[in-house]
Amino acid sequence: MATRPVVTDPDQDVSACDREPIRSPGAIQPHGLLLIADAPSGRVIAGAGAIEDRLAAEWLGLSLETLLGRAVATMVSAMPVGPGSSISTGTVQGMTEDFAVTAHRLAGDRIAIELEPAHTETPWGSGSPLNWLDAVATGFERTGDLTMLCERAASAFRLLTGFDRVMVYRFLDEDSGQVVAEARAAGQHSFLNHHFPASDIPKQARALYVRNRTRSIPDAHYTPAPLRPEGFEMVDLSDVGLRSVSPIHVRYLRNMGVAASASISIVKDGMLWGMIACHHDTPRHLSPELRAAAAALAGNLTRQIRAKEEAELYRERLRLRAAEDALLPRLTGPGASEPALRHLMPDLMAIMAATGFAMVEGGQVHCHGVCPPVIGILEAARWTATRSGGDLFVTHELGAVMPHAGPLSATASGLMALPLAEGGLTLLWFRAEQVQDVEWAGNPHKSMALTPGEMLTPRASFESWSETVRGRSRRWTLEEVEAAHRLRRSLHEAYQSHRLRGLNGALQRTLDEKDALLLQKDVLMKEVDHRVQNSLQLVSSFLALQAKAADDPRVRDQLIEAQARMSAVALVHRRLYRDDQIQTIELARYLEDLVGDMRQSLGAEWSAMIRLDLAPVLIPTDRAVNLGLVTTELIINATKYAYDGAAGPVTISLRQYGNRLCMIVADEGRGRAGEAIIDGSGFGSRMMTAMMQRLSGSIDYADNRPGLRAIVMAPIAD
Template identity: 25%
Template sequence: MIKELKTLNCEEEPIHLCGKIQNFGYLIVFNLSGKCVAVSENCSEWLPFDLSSALHLELNDFLKNIPSDSPLDLNIKDFQILKQQPLSTKTKLNGRNYQLTLYVHNEKLFLEFEMNENMIIELNQLNEFQQNFERSENVWQTLCENIFKIIDFDRIMVYQFLEDSSGIVIAENKKLKEESILGYRYPEFDIPKQARQLYLKNLSRQTPDIHEKTIDIYGLSPEQIDLSKSQIRALSPIHLQYLDNFGVRASASFSIVIDNKLWGLVACQNIEPKYIPFDKRSLCLFVTQYAANKYLVKQQRIKIQQDHTIKEIELELKEKLFFSQSFEKTLSEFANRFMQTISATGLIIKSPDYTLRFGDTPNEYLLQDIHTEINKIVGNENIFTSHSFSLSANKNVDNKNWTGIARLCFDEDNEFAIYWFRKEIIAEEKWAGVPEKHQIFSEEKQAYIYSPRTSFQLWKKEVSGQSEKWSVFDNDFLVRIQKLIQESMLRKLNEVRRLNQKLIEANNALDTYTHQLAHDLKNPLSTIKTSAQFMQTRQDISQEFVARFSKNIADAASLINDIIDKTIESTKSSFNILKYELVATETFINQLIQQAIQRYKVQNFEIILGDLHPVFGEKTLLYQLFMNLINNAVKFSSKNSMTVLEIYSIIEDNKTVYFIKDNGIGIEETEKEKVFSIFKRLSNATQFEGSGVGMSIVKRIVDRLNAEISFESIIGSGTVFKIKFPNE
């Protein structure tokens, strides 16, 4: 029977279970009971007993036999602390300087010794590094230059991981003799998955000489010792061969971690063997983390600016859609801004009733094909983006002008949609060698394994069929525009439903009035008819009777006129939403105050209520008016240690005047003019929830009730709103 040989992928190699360390350090491992379970074989250089005698020694007994100038004091109780935070300290072995690092990992205590120099970091050196970052526009290039000054390697580069886990060199500092590899791409399998995971666990790594002999660990088999967090762990043979093929003898790396993810690496290479002492590596890691923070701050500033850009468009579009009766007209006005904001070269707004085109767009037949193809891909999803779209149903279509497509849909049937298009970009990728794997047979593992790449000569690849990728900003913009338009459509739909209901009610009312009018007109019409017939049939009618019947006809006509006038007036009254009456406000004002206090979670408050006179107006509108004003008063004073709200009314000049006073944040003098503008929020109100609509509603209600509103405010002290209601 022929045995089937398997293939081992790079990511299957358990590089953290290699069972070896590099020769610039020593390793001692204890279990959590405090007994020694493993030591690196080179510990025999200074231990006063053989390695087999070292095993199972208690922690303190072992520490007493370490030839350190300063006694090592460690208690089992310290293990819990070391689980959370490693400890690193300077010590001496046989008169030489060493760095001792202690940590607990995978239920074992690790003691790592490595050679170190007493390095004094000058404050002016740190200041110089900081100033370099402050002056620079390219934080990663500056990082390379700073680390170059610390360790003086032949090449320092920043390697960024891309979405597909491949990488690209985005910054580089090198000695003149070295050829630049700036902009070179590297395939994902050069740094496989398990290696990337280790770079997150151990942020600083080095290999002083790839040809130096590694040291075995005595006491436990390799699979029993997880060296994920060890700084002296030996590299895998594949990695060592990779560096050798690259022409490198010494290597170091410092992980760039952003938002708890491995963003990239600072990769350091030297042609000759070179050891980086612990203190220098620590300084390099510090500088790397500083650069990552600088980059993150810069990205956050960019995002804030981008959010501001989207917000401006949102507010303007929301206001336009709020008042506009035509989606078609409003979206047409914003089409160019929609394109410019996310760098599109074409845009289509399509509904069952119309198709609007802007810039370079496909014709109607191709658009239908694109629409169908996207529906196959996303189903009922409302948002679709692709930077490499192709029509599988029509492979021969030349789609260079719409290689990149984004689509927003706003209805269940995907009939109302907006499309963005981007043109194809022909790009040239530079690769460090052909990105291909090569298999070799391993006698030891009796399997095919992938050998490290041997050539890193520049290999160029032309990339076509792609547009610029849709960025996080682009997708954020699409999500927010989709939500805004969908909400506006829903609001319009609800308005239509309300109008339809009112129309039904109006038709029913008209039917009622028709029947009533017909009934009421019967008597006067009958009088007119009878009088006219009598006058027509009697030839000998006297002037007295003519006068009497003429008066009857005139009275009946007058009655008909009155009936019609009253009917029209009654109809107007029925269709008028506002039913004015004297409304007692005390009950619902108390209710609104309690609701606002609960809503804004106010703990300490003082409510002062004076006379609350009845108001002449429409009850529902009055309720909305006081609700908005009371909510604002409580909201903008809710962050105070004590929220104070005072409401009272007076009778003045035959008007009922209400005062609503708070101790909130107040209103800037320069912003008082926009208090009642829709979608306008005050600059000091950003920490409070809200949409900028409430006060515009207040103003509209006040106008509808023929009332007047004004206010006085002191920034930081509070605001008083004054509303004058007519009493008739």
């Protein structure tokens, strides 16, 4: 392995901070000691820190049993093989102090042993930490909403850690962060509700926060202690708590006036939801015991966050359904729909939580609530009908998509337009501009351009910087959009029903002819569907025959993969004609059917190994096709490379995070040893890259320990 000098100067050029090797810094924080041992022999081959002054004058080349005792050596030797496993082995006595010992398995038959000063100060005193954690967790359960939960969590973590300031920091959709709760000592400046730009926490640091979920910097003014002997190969210290942190991050803390810090990750469904950030004005050490308690408490907090978010989503769906049940019978009763719509405009406005509602009927406009001028409503109706092609149009930032919409922003920054083919009606819901004063911890737009000879350093100012965001309204939720689709279907049915009643009697013959035409249309659609399905089946059968006849195994595999991709497209086509709603599709149901088809083609051994954990997610149909092809390709990759052709566990999970979805295809096979899986050179990889570009999403690969996790992130809608 290549070696590099240990970085000790925090004033160095940090322009490449996103590429900095923070996992293998080659040094530790000096408050503890680190020993690197060879697992087969149990002998120490490297170390860092003041080992000679605090543990043993002679240590290099000695056995762990000699240095740390037989009990520790026995436990370390019994650790599972393979990087990623960690154990705490109690305490050992140094020259003048006791050390808490933690061991980690590294790559290449290496073991890292951390020795940190053992501290006994805990908030639970001489009692049981489990009782204390249980009491705090019970308090989490009793909170009424997410805001109250985060406030209580901030207080609990401050009591646990003893830090001057503890913040609950949540990542937003655009990867910036917001302090949603804070507990602080008297005299401390508040960061509550302040935003921090995404650049403050680079992408690679976020990935490390998911892996190593507690981090502590007892003294931000420390000098790193390099690994010895000099020239020792770099090792991955991702799991080591003593790992020296980035000089950029140290300077960042100093610029904030922070002398000691700690952070505990809030990881929800494998994704970084947020962090517990702890700051102290003077050096402060967080012992391994307290870090373990903090990690356990963060796990309970994560479960409560999930419960609160799911409950909020359920209440929103329940509210919309209840409002629809009360409204639709009055809209779809006997008589024309137009008078009923005009009479129920206040209810229609309320159901979507809009600030204004308008109905455009020909050249006439009927309004309720706070609406734009009539000429603006007519222009918005005309433009949205042209833009959406007669489908539902939704935006929370009208000025960004509609030309000359600036004057409408005050009353119509948010617009949901629903053209109705029947009667030439257009229903428009407006949401007024939501002027938002965003408090930033420092100016996020400050130029980072460098002059010749200047070095890039972390921003030095964290004073409150206010930014006024205009031209946006509160976002329309996917549940509200789906409710608008249901309303459209109900109005369509009501219009048809009214028309049928009006034509009954004198126009009975016309009605019969219309029914015949509708039946003929249905037969024609079924015939078209049948022929399309036959064509797809013919192509699939042809590919299967070609695969059987192919002598070249590579050609045969490529034909089988092409057949699987064809199945992904055909499955969406079948569902389009099976469901009433073709604009959106239930992605979980679609993936279940898709995997079911693949199980049949893969055989009984693979069928038993593929597991699904899918949450319901509504997604536009065209995006489902691309995701289906990506899922097919990832499953094919797992079956080909993860287990060297043999059958093994493959798990497909699906979750929704705000306006994004996360799909994970994970195996327990060879992991990154199969680099060909993700090198991007094959047809499948190029196809997945093209699909993700269409979706404005990304695919990342991470260790599954064992195996590989393919993480697909994409917006749910364009």
